[in-house]
Each structure stands twice: as structure tokens, then as C-alpha cells.
Amino acid sequence: MDRIVIVTGGTRGIGYETAKKYLNENDKVIIASIDDEKTVEKVVQELSQIGEVTFYKCNVACKEDCEDLVKETILKYGRIDVLAHVAGIVGKRDAFTEIDLEDTLNVIKVNLMGTINIGHYVSQEMVKQKSGVIVNVGSICGFMANSEAIGYHASKGGVKMVTQAMARELSPYGIRVVSVAPGWVKTGMIDKPIEEMGSKLHMKGRIIEPKEIADAIYLMTLKEASAINGSTVMVDDGYSSFKGIDGYQI
Template identity: 65%
Template sequence: MKQVAMVTGGTRGIGLETAKKFLVKGYQVAIASIDSEDVIKQAMDELTALGDAVFISCNVADAEQCRNAVSKAVEHFGTIDVLAHVAGVVGQRVPLIDADLADLSNTIQINLMGTIQICQSVGQVMVKNRTGVIINVGSICGAMANTESIGYHASKGGVRMATQAMARELSPYGIRVLSVAPGWVKTAMIDKPIEEIGSKLHMKGRIINPQEIADAIYLLSLPEASAINGSTVMVDDGYASFKGVDGYSA
């Protein structure tokens, strides 16, 4: 029987590459996301060409939508073995004193409460099964400060601690919960000036490709990673290791 992965934010960027990875590895995949019709169609055309994938509309900031999406995924595939929770936003890149508090609140609602809400719904399924793996996508901003917004830092720091607390609660049921903390990743959230700055802060001299994060998520989902639980794995090409010093200079 094929295993089932649920990927939030699976219609673009890291989420899309993660969905592709699980499909290539033989999983059935439920894509929970919100996006424009054109983006959804293009993504699902790519994904269904690789395997058994279904799209389920879900704004993770809404708890009821999370519950409904999980119910639909289970109805369609029978279970959920792995949750890769990728959905998130950066918010406005402005200093705190100039920030729109509504934007900060929205960022925290999506990134932090969205994580808690989708993990609660999937966790209820996994507790019944007494098995499962939940992998949340955090950020280096959950462990160290850089130029991103206060709301983004607060939300990703919350994801890190929520992951640890979830692991403690869910491990007795055979469920692992962990997170990955990417450095700067080449997605639509990153513009050219930021990419140029970020390239100097990674050991390869470039920012990270979404496929590299997807690969890490898949590896951490495997039984061979069974001793990794409650941890945040830095998938940052060394960014945090040398604290933002130019890592590419010889």
C-alpha cells in the first residue's frame, strides 16, 4: 500500500518541489494550498504527470479549512503518513517602527497559528494510526536575527518551539515532529537585490534551491531518520554556522 504525504503550500516554491519529491518516491500526495487558478493548474499538471496527486483548497490561517482539508485528504487516500507543512508568508519587509501591525499579525497568524492548526488536524489522524511524521518548515530567522520583519522572526521562532512541544506530546503515539530551517531560498519571495546579498552569506556562494529543501524534508521523513525528533535541522548551507560572515570568500 502506497504511503500518503500531505504538502501545504504545494503549488509553488519549496512546497511544489516537496510534492514532486514525494511523488517521484512513490507516495500519493495531497496538495493543500491557496493560489490563483493558473498557478494551481500549472502545478497540478506537473504533479499529476509524476503520480497520484490531488489538490485541496486550504488557507492554513483558518482552522476550519485545515480540518476540512485533512478530512478530504483522508477521504481520498485513506490516511496521512507524512505532513510537510510548507505554507507561509514573509510579510512586509519594513522596520518595526514603520510596520503595519495588521500585516505583522497576519504573518504570525499564517506562519505560526497555521502551523499549529494544520498540525492539530493531521495529528488527530496520526494519533489514531499511532504512526506518522510531521515536518514543519521554519527558518534561520527562528534562531537568529537578520533583516526580515519582526512578524516573520516571531512567527518562525514560534514554529521552532511549537515543533518541540508537539514532539514531546505526540512521540508516545509513534509520531515524530521536527522542523527544517532554510537559509535564503530562491523562490518568488526573493527579489534580485536580496538574492545578491544572500548569495554571499551561504557557503556555496549562492542562495539555496527549493529542490535542496525538498530533498532534506524527504530524507528526514524516512525511517532511517527515526532518532531525529523535536529538532530543528538547519538546512541553510552554513549561513548560521558562521553568523552571516561572507562564506564564499577564499
């Protein structure tokens, strides 16, 4: 499609699969993360076999990093058509009475302020061009409480409302803002006990693959999704539909 797409958290998990999806659809992709040089080199080499990919180091919790990422993208391509904001962290899974408040604050900085930071600078450019789509990755934890820690719930609940507020302000400029809310996803954040528990809470009897979330993100940025704005699409394989009752029953 020849669109210019920024994918935060693009070197692993959902972000990697999202970058791969857009490259396979002939878009040009800028991946951003704070991964180490060895990981970045490997990922860029892999993705370059598919299409045109560029890496920029960016900690979304740092507004200066986000501003620089957008500036560099505009210098290189002159526009930004899609922002797939995937970057996020879980933090320590501790009980509320035992949480490390600094860790909680860090989760909120990355997940919530990161969404605001990158969205702020990207939307400035999209307003100028009067077009664009922003997809924020939220979570079922923005809608219902589960075993994740309080900081993660607070941050993802914030992402839901930030998405709605951004959509309201930016829609007059031809910009859509949506979010997707995954259930449990098979990434490096998930250990074996959590995967086993989570598998029972999804209708397929397994947790979700990162590619499935990437496909949903891509769908939200197509012109066929033009009437979806300010909404959160539940990409949770039914988790929130039956509230955690074992869905995989024959």
C-alpha cells in the same frame, strides 16, 4: 513508497519541489494552497505526469480549512503518513518602527497559527493510526535576527518551539515531529538585491534552491531518520555556522 503525504503550500517554491520529490518516490500527494485556479491547474497537470496528486484549497490560517483538508484526505485515502507543512509568507519588509501591525499579525496567523492549525487536525488522525511524521518549515530567523521584519522572526521562532512541544506530546503515539530551518531560498519571495546579499552569506556563494530544501524534508521522513525528533535541522548551507561572515572565499 506508497505513503499518503500532505504538502501545504504545494503549488510553488519549496512546496512544489517537495510534492515533486514525494511523487518521484512513488508516494501519493495531496497539495494544498490558496493559489488561483490557473496556477493550480498548471501545477496539477505537471505533477500528474509523475504520480497521483490531488489538490485541495486550504488557507492554513483558517482552522476550518485545515479541518476540511484532513477530512477529505481521510475520506479518500484512510490515513495520513506525512505532513510536510511548507505554507508560509514573509510579509512587508519594514523597519520595526514603521511596520503595519495588521500585516505583522497576518504573518503570525499564517506562519505560526497555520502550523498549529494543520498540525492539530493531522495529528488527531496520526494518533489514531499510531504512526506518522510531521515536518514543519521554520527558518534561520527562528534562531538569529537578520533583515526580515519582526513578524517573520516572531512566527518562525514560534514554529521552532511548537515543533518541540508537538514532538513531546505526540512521540508516545509513534509520531515524530521535526522542523527544517532554511537560509535564503530562491523563491518568489526573494528579489534580486536580497539574493545578491544572501549569496555572500552561504558557503556555496549562492542562495539555496527550493529542491535542496525539499530533499531535506524528504530525508527527515525516512525510517533512517527515526532518532530525529523535536529537532530543527539547519538547512542553511552554513549561514548560521559563521554568523553572516562572507563564506564564499577562495
